[in-house]
Structure formats: structure tokens, C-alpha cells
Amino acid sequence: MNNKLYVKLAGNNLKKNKSAFIPFGLSCAMMIAMFYMLSSITGQVTDDMFYGARTMKTVLEIGVRICGIFSVAVIFYTNNFLMKRRTRELGLYSILGMEKKHIRKVLFWESFIVGGFSILAGMAAGILFSKLMFLVLLNLLNLETSFRFLISLAAIKVTVLLFIGIFLIIILYNQIRLFRLKPIDLLNESKAGEKEPKANWFLAAIGFICLGIGYYIAISTKNPIRAINHFFFAVLLVIAGTYSLFISGSIAVLKLLKRQKNFYYHKNHFITVSFMTYRMKQNAAGLANICILSTAVLVVLSSTVSLYSGLENVMRTRYPKDVTAGVLYMPNEDEEENIYDMSLLEKVIDEQCRKYGVEKENPESRYSLSLLIGFQDGSLFPADSQNLSSMKIVEGWVLDDFKRVTDENYTLKQGEVLWFDNFSGGEKQMDLLEIGSFSARVTNKNELSGDIEDYFTEQDYGIDEILLVVPDRETLAELSDAYTEFVYGDNTETVHPVEYSYSFDLNGDLEQKMNFCNSLREVLNNAGIPHVSIVEDIFTTRQEILGIYGSLFFLGIFMGTLFLLTTVLIIYYKQISEGYEDRSRFLILQKVGMSKGEVKKLIHSQILSIFFLPILLAVIHVAFAFPILKRILFMLDLSNVPLFIGCTIGTILIFFLVYGVVYGVTARVYYKLVNE
Amino acid sequence: MALLTVNNLKKVYTTRFGGNKVEALRDVNFSVEEGEYVAIMGESGSGKTTLLNILASVDRPTSGEVLLKGEKTTSVKDAYLAKFRREHLGFVFQDFNLLDNFSVEDNIYLPLVLAGKKYSEMIPKLQVIAKKLGILEILKKYPYEISGGQKQRTAVARALITEPDILLADEPTGALDSRSSDDLLKTFSHIHKDGQTILMVTHSVRAASHADRVLFIKDGEIFHQIYRGTLTNEEMYKKISDSLTILLAGGDLNE
Numbered sequence: 001m002n003n004k005l006y007v008k009l010a011g012n013n014l015k016k017n018k019s020a021f022i023p024f025g026l027s028c029a030m031m032i033a034m035f036y037m038l039s040s041i042t043g044q045v046t047d048d049m050f051y052g053a054r055t056m057k058t059v060l061e062i063g064v065r066i067c068g069i070f071s072v073a074v075i076f077y078t079n080n081f082l083m084k085r086r087t088r089e090l091g092l093y094s095i096l097g098m099e100k101k102h103i104r105k106v107l108f109w110e111s112f113i114v115g116g117f118s119i120l121a122g123m124a125a126g127i128l129f130s131k132l133m134f135l136v137l138l139n140l141l142n143l144e145t146s147f148r149f150l151i152s153l154a155a156i157k158v159t160v161l162l163f164i165g166i167f168l169i170i171i172l173y174n175q176i177r178l179f180r181l182k183p184i185d186l187l188n189e190s191k192a193g194e195k196e197p198k199a200n201w202f203l204a205a206i207g208f209i210c211l212g213i214g215y216y217i218a219i220s221t222k223n224p225i226r227a228i229n230h231f232f233f234a235v236l237l238v239i240a241g242t243y244s245l246f247i248s249g250s251i252a253v254l255k256l257l258k259r260q261k262n263f264y265y266h267k268n269h270f271i272t273v274s275f276m277t278y279r280m281k282q283n284a285a286g287l288a289n290i291c292i293l294s295t296a297v298l299v300v301l302s303s304t305v306s307l308y309s310g311l312e313n314v315m316r317t318r319y320p321k322d323v324t325a326g327v328l329y330m331p332n333e334d335e336e337e338n339i340y341d342m343s344l345l346e347k348v349i350d351e352q353c354r355k356y357g358v359e360k361e362n363p364e365s366r367y368s369l370s371l372l373i374g375f376q377d378g379s380l381f382p383a384d385s386q387n388l389s390s391m392k393i394v395e396g397w398v399l400d401d402f403k404r405v406t407d408e409n410y411t412l413k414q415g416e417v418l419w420f421d422n423f424s425g426g427e428k429q430m431d432l433l434e435i436g437s438f439s440a441r442v443t444n445k446n447e448l449s450g451d452i453e454d455y456f457t458e459q460d461y462g463i464d465e466i467l468l469v470v471p472d473r474e475t476l477a478e479l480s481d482a483y484t485e486f487v488y489g490d491n492t493e494t495v496h497p498v499e500y501s502y503s504f505d506l507n508g509d510l511e512q513k514m515n516f517c518n519s520l521r522e523v524l525n526n527a528g529i530p531h532v533s534i535v536e537d538i539f540t541t542r543q544e545i546l547g548i549y550g551s552l553f554f555l556g557i558f559m560g561t562l563f564l565l566t567t568v569l570i571i572y573y574k575q576i577s578e579g580y581e582d583r584s585r586f587l588i589l590q591k592v593g594m595s596k597g598e599v600k601k602l603i604h605s606q607i608l609s610i611f612f613l614p615i616l617l618a619v620i621h622v623a624f625a626f627p628i629l630k631r632i633l634f635m636l637d638l639s640n641v642p643l644f645i646g647c648t649i650g651t652i653l654i655f656f657l658v659y660g661v662v663y664g665v666t667a668r669v670y671y672k673l674v675n676e
Numbered sequence: 677m678a679l680l681t682v683n684n685l686k687k688v689y690t691t692r693f694g695g696n697k698v699e700a701l702r703d704v705n706f707s708v709e710e711g712e713y714v715a716i717m718g719e720s721g722s723g724k725t726t727l728l729n730i731l732a733s734v735d736r737p738t739s740g741e742v743l744l745k746g747e748k749t750t751s752v753k754d755a756y757l758a759k760f761r762r763e764h765l766g767f768v769f770q771d772f773n774l775l776d777n778f779s780v781e782d783n784i785y786l787p788l789v790l791a792g793k794k795y796s797e798m799i800p801k802l803q804v805i806a807k808k809l810g811i812l813e814i815l816k817k818y819p820y821e822i823s824g825g826q827k828q829r830t831a832v833a834r835a836l837i838t839e840p841d842i843l844l845a846d847e848p849t850g851a852l853d854s855r856s857s858d859d860l861l862k863t864f865s866h867i868h869k870d871g872q873t874i875l876m877v878t879h880s881v882r883a884a885s886h887a888d889r890v891l892f893i894k895d896g897e898i899f900h901q902i903y904r905g906t907l908t909n910e911e912m913y914k915k916i917s918d919s920l921t922i923l924l925a926g927g928d929l930n931e
Contacts, residue, residue: 196777196779196818261795262794262795265785265789265795265798266789267789267790267792270782270785270786270789270790274775274777274778274782275777277777278777585775585776585777587773588773588774588775589775589786590758591767591769591773592762592767592773592786592787592790592834593758593759593761593762593787593790593791594758594790595755595757595758595759596758597755598758598790
């Protein structure tokens, strides 16, 4: 036999099994296109493209690797499925007189054709759409779209080599598989009846308990940093629970239904319950995989989408004003008291504004001191890492600043403080506050409320806070020194100094604003202002965070698509492989007196439950994970809950839409198989 | 009036491109009385499978009609066919056609469940039939756990539980060894004695020899028939064999 014949045979096989090979080829092509796009885009990002490009490049490079590994896994899985199904067909060849070496050649050409087609189609699509994707990325990053985008030879080389390698390994794998099969195995179909699956009540109960505990932890955890271990534990529990629920729980429930004779022996339930029992036995693990994969997609997509679209929200939480300049107030360290003339700072900044042609708006200034103190049973102790749960943040303010923010009229004498907090507990009973050598009478105790609350966002993370208002900045400095002594013993250096911060918004051209900020620190130092501490602005950080969130978002969409593709592929192949098995059953049902319409209805209800069971559970998982995800996003300064809810629901809807389309296609293919 | 009447049945198959026409049934006329046990014999390609398919209303004739209790089954609308078959006909197949994921009991219940019967109505029916067919002990077992003979008796139970007007059997002993075949034929005789009308299509002379009447079909026509009268099974067997010999020799019985 010559090669032409083998190629023809291989082509015929592909045509005959097109319901299996077309999805395989298409998904391979899609993965190749995605891999190429991602790697060529990563190659185009240069470090000097914009501020934060370096971080983005790192994120993208990780993405390329994940994408590659994932593609390999999926292609192998699918190939394995295809080969398993064709055992009988290959057996027929050997009966017809083909030797293994002949079959081997046919198999080689099959993989060659499919592989060649996918690589060509994938590369074509990749090259075609990579520029578009690049523009999308630039758009996400708010960058001008003037960057030139070239077809990347390096990326083409990497992609083509990688996937040729994958297909070669697949060809080799199939040959080995063929080599190990005996001719009689090739032809024998396992006709032996399957035992009815037994319900493992113990495992089912454990699954329920795991899920329950996992959910409980997810809901009840108030502080994800403190309970990060708990959180991972919860994730593991939910995964374990999902597996055991699908494997045993499903069968247990079906068995329970079967025992309800009046329910079971009903036209609409009889066949479904019985078929599903067997279905579950074969597919439980696959369905659990799909469930977990979908949960991952939903979580990743909804949180990256929220982070990206909530970027401004994040920036404003992190930087209430565009620019902040800070000076440390440490009268102990300096001999001259009068160098702390804070009006100098303002003057220099105004001058800087004139120089760059930008306008200062909404200036705000205050002294503040931030301390961490342990409180227990009415006594205070220095902060240490052992007793984090009894730690409270103590913030010190000066009365004038406080009055400006709240518009409330309090008066304080020396040796008196005001106390505001955000928690309830025994420490409230404290009338005399003593921190080391500092002591003061608490004259007023209140909840943190009104405008002032906006300055204390730590409570969102579940940390208790106390605001102490003292008469003047000198008292605040005394408190700072006393605290240093309290914690470190006799130490003359100020470790936790009082800080004076001056912040404002800027109006004007973005480039001028950036220049203003970049030179601000130097200008302040040159003007002779002592102890300049922080000089930060929203503009450079925004660009950097945009680089990270934008590329995360971009990757989230990419990965989400890849995961979704995989999920859909797994479920499609599962269904059609079952179609072959179920065919005889449906034929019998028709012979026994079921109409075509009834069979169609039955098939739809079965595929529907197989398809949507894992997704429904995934949505429930996401719903229970929501509180803890919300808190994690809070930590990343995203506090816009409606936005997060919207993004999550939107992601779920899109997921369902894609899923629904695949369901429709699968149901049609399955019905055709069964009714052939 | 006869329970089943077949008038001038004709079935022509057209090959895919419309060229050749094959006459599977030319002109078939016969009737089956209530409570009768009829066997139809014929070679492969004689048209007996086509005939059975039309009787089972799986296939439609080109012309002619089938009357069951005076009702034209050939004009029942497609949508009602499944229901019609469920209510009036019982089927036994060569390869049993049991569902492997149902227990014996559930396999027998299947047609009743499809007909929407209540569980409480179904239990006594099953008990009666299972006892009659000697499968009481295996009701909870699954098809892969029982023998071929037991499988076929399960299939018979499934066919009878709806109390059909007529039991159609297609080579019921085809997949059974000779002992199981004898058992099954005895079972058929029993249920026939209880008044069940049976129409069986078979190759097997032994199977046919249990029937009241044997119809021979050849080239799409009823060619000959034998009545049992007072003959024993053995005499009947002899008579059928003789007829078949003449039939195979291609001669004419009336010569």
C-alpha cells in the first residue's frame, strides 16, 4: 500500500467521525491562536512603553506559561477521549486484514491532518486578531493607540514549535497505545452489564458536612488576613465536598428518590432517575471537575473585571487627594522649635504650582500619629505579633484639625483627651488613659460617626480603631515619645513620630502634573523644610496600578475564555460518548411504546441536568464565596460593593449564555446519534 | 368477527435513487381469531419481517389495511401510534430488548409507567404475571444477572402486563438454547390456554409446531396454511416439516 491510500483512509476516517474531530480541531486552533496572541503581545510590551509596563510584562509572561500548560493538558485529554472511542473501529481494520503498522500509518496521517489544519488555522486567526487584541489591551490601559504592532516572528516560532511538539507527542502516544492493544481487545466491546452503583451514604454525608463547614467559614470570616489559613482550608473543604457530593451524594439522592415508589414509578421520573443513576457513576468526577473549573472562571473573571472597572474607586480610597506631602514633627530631636513653621510648606508648594502652570484645589492639612497598642481586660501592653487579635490601632489627632473636619465644638484642657472608637468592649470603661509616662483624663467617649468616619477605613478589614483627640501638637509629640518608651524601653530616638501631612488636588495638563510631582520632593528639601517624609501622588500610582489591573483583566478574559472552552469541550465529548451507549436503550424504549416526542423530551431533560447541575453548584459556590471575596477586594481598596455584585452577575450571565449555546449544539448532536 | 384482519396488504420498497422497486409484500390476506395462536413461517427475504413490522405499526403499508378489533391500525395518526401500540399490542423480540439499567421488576413495569398507571394498580398485576411466568424469585435482579431464558420470560411478562389484544413475537426462541426454548414455548402454550391471542414469526419448526395454525409466506404472499385440528405437537411438527420441504423444493402444494 502506498502513502496516498493511507492519506485517503485517514481523510475518510476524519470525515466519518466529524462530530468528534471538528470540535477537536477547532478548539486546538483556538488554543493555538490564543497562545500566539498572548505571546506576541507580551513580546511587544517594552519596559519603557509606559510607567508600570515592567509589572505588566511579568504578569503577561506568567499568563503565557499558564496558557501553554493548559493547552497541553486539554489537547491530551481530548485526544485520549477520541482514541478510546475508536478502539472498535481500529479493531475492524485489523479484522479486515490491516496490520498494526498499517493502522499506525493511518493514525499518523489522521493526527498529521488535524494537527496541520489546527496550526495553520490557529496561526492565521492569531495573526489576524493579535493586532485587535493589542489595541484592546492598550485601550484597557488608557494608552494612546499609536504604538506600532508588528507580526512577531519570534512568537510565531515559539507557537508553531510548541504545538508541533504537542502533536508529535500525541502521535507517539497513540502509536504506543496501539502497540499495547491486542487484536481481540480491538474488536471486543464491553457488553457485560454494569452493576448498579451503590450509594455510599457515609461519603455523601461527609461531602455535605465538608461543604457546610466550608461555606460557614467563607461566610463567617470577618478578617481574611487573620484567617488566611482558614480561607484556604475552606477552599479545600469545598473542593472535597464537591467531589464527594457528585460521586456519592448524587447517587444517594437518586436512591432516595427510587425508594419513594409513588414518585419513582411515574412517567416523568421513572426513566430519568434510573438513567441518571448510571450516568452519575460514570461522570461524577468529570462533573465535579467542571463545577470547580467553572467556579474558578467565575471568581477570576468577576474579581478582575471588578478590580479593573473599580480602579478609580480604588485610587480614591487609597489617595483621597491627588498629592500628599508629609513632614515629620519631632520637636525632641531638634533644638529650634521655630523650624516647624508649616506655612513654609504651603508657600513652597504654591510656588511650585505657579512654576508648572497647575492649579491647587481643596487643600487639607493635619497632624496625626498612628500607634498599635494591645488592650486586654482594661490594661494596656506593647504590640507584639503574638496577640494580634487584641491589638487596636490608636490614632492621635489635634483638636483644631478635628474641629475643622467635624464642625463640632469641643473644648479640651491640658491633660484631657477625647475618645472615639468603632467597637464595643470593656476598654470603653477606661476613664484615665495611661500609655507609659503619658496620662490623660478621658472627657468624652463616642462612636466614630459622621464625616470623621471616612478617615478610618480600617474597620472594613475588621480591625478595631480608637481616635484620640489631644489639645495641641506638642501633646501629640509627648504621646509619641511616651509610646516609644513604653514599647522599646529607654530609647531617645523617636520611632513613631507625629506626621504633618498636606494634601490637595491638582488641576491642569497631565504631563505638567506629573512633572510637578516628580520634582516636588527635591524642591521641598531644597527649601530647607526638615524631615520631609512622604511625597506621593495619584498620577504615577494610577498608571502603575492600571498596568497591573489592566493586564490582570486582560488575562482574566483570556484565561476565562480558555477555561470555558475546556469546560465546554469536556462536556460535549462526554455527551456524545454517552450518545453511543444510550442509543440501544432509546431504541428499546421506542419499541416498548415510547413515542419519538417523548424520547426527545427525555433526552433534553437528561442533558439539561447533566449540563446545568455543575454550573448551578458553581453559582452556589460563588454566592457563598462572595462575602470573603468582597473582603479581599476591600483589602485591595475596592469598596464598591454594587459594582462587584454587578460584575459577578454579569459574568455568570455571560457564562450561562455561552453554556446555553453549547448545550443546544450538544443536544442536537446527541439526538442525532441516538436516532440514527 | 376476527380480532385481527389483514386485507390486500402490499408493501413496495423503492431503492434510494428511485430506480428499482422491490415488492416485499404482494397481496397478503389473513385473519386471526380471538384466542388463536398463529405462527408465520418463511425463509429470509420472504417478507415476514415486513409483515410483522406493519402489524406492529412500526412500518406503513403501500396499500391495503390492517384491522384490529375492527379499527384500522394503518390509519392511526403518528402522534397516537406509541399510545396505540402500548395499549393494544405486546411485543417479544429475539434479543429480549431489556434495559440493562432497570431491574427485572422495573423492566416489567416500564409499559405501565409509560401509560401513566398508578403504582398501587401496578403491584397486583406484576404479582399475577410473575407467578405465571415463574420469575417471582428474580424480580429484584438485573438483566446481567439472569439467564437467557429468564430474560425472555421477563420480556414476555413486560409484553403481557398491559393485557394487550394480541401478543406479537418475533423469533422469540432465536437466541435461546433448546431447553430454554422448550420452556418458553410451554409458557406460550400456557398463556394461550388462558385466552391470550398470539402471533409468532419464526424460523423454527419446533416453535411453530406449538401453534394452532401455521401460515407459510413466500415471495410476499401467504402461500399455504396448516391447521392443527386434533394433531399433537409431534404430528404437527411432522406436517410442518413436510410442507417446508415442498416449499423449499419450489413446488406447488396443489399439484
